[in-house]
Amino acid sequence: MRTDSSQRGLSSIGWLLVIIVVVFACMCAAKLTPVYLENYYIVNGLKALAENNEESLKRMSRAEITRKLESYFSINSVRSPGAKELEFIQNSKGIVIVNQYETRVPLIANIDVVMSFHNVLDSSNPDQCCEPPPEAEKP
Template sequence: MMNKQYQGGMTAAGWLIIMAIVLFFMYLAIKLLPAYMEYFSIKSSLVSVAEESSSSSSKSDIQRLISGRFSVNNIDIIKVDDVEIKDITGGKALYIEYDNKISLFGNVSALVEFKHEEPLN
């Protein structure tokens, strides 16, 4: 008498579903990656300005430094006026908060919100 043998594995439909899910997340990563790269560029600009400035620096000096960094790093999603100079305990801090709307497909978009605070030396 022959025993029934069962084959293990996924069907073609199962593989298609898995591939569709993987491709969707790869597409999402490709669309969102530039927004995060731009955020890290903005963050590094604020860090370098904060290291170069002090709490006694004037607002116009700080804005001039930020403008220079944004120009060098080709940052155009935010302007120098969007960077707030806040008073905190022990000095001042640079604060930025913005959002980036990314069109995914059709009428579907992703909204990514960023904020960063960097204390001045």
Template structure:
């Protein structure tokens, strides 16, 4: 009498499902990863500007120009300072700088990924 043979490992359908999942998450990482890398450049630019302006006060136009130059050097594409930058005077003559924007990247066909980013720093004397 023959004993039933035990199955070892995954079958073809299991391997196919695993490859589909690996492909999906790889696509997701390749599409969304650059958004977060760009956000890192935005925060670095904003923190560098805050450090540069920690002892002096500039006009809103000068702050916008300095920040735009930093973003241009870092090749930031999703931030339009006219739409996404807010400058507000706060206590003690300081300035609150906020960048808030939404980045959308198409994944495939009519499916897109959306990421919201926001950062605020306070600059000026006494900070």
């Protein structure tokens, strides 16, 4: 019975590489997850605005919409400057609220990760909240 040569495991260099990859993945998750969570709360704020005020959303002023969203963001501790980058587009069917922003997160030394978000709420079609329009997806 030759147990010495048939039972081999990872070498110490192999284990070191596995540990480095796991630590890097955990570090990326720890730095990027809060940004995605803030965007999640921004999307939920827009959805809550659409669900609670479906008909009155068309008649609300920009100041009222901004105040309601800021109240929602304050309750959910959304501190991202991207949450305040709202663009209002008035059309014949109602109002379109566009929240488009980029966030830069430092990863390692001088390496940054840039994430861009594009959330759209159309008062004439609130069911498709927070999906960018088809023309915005074209490069």
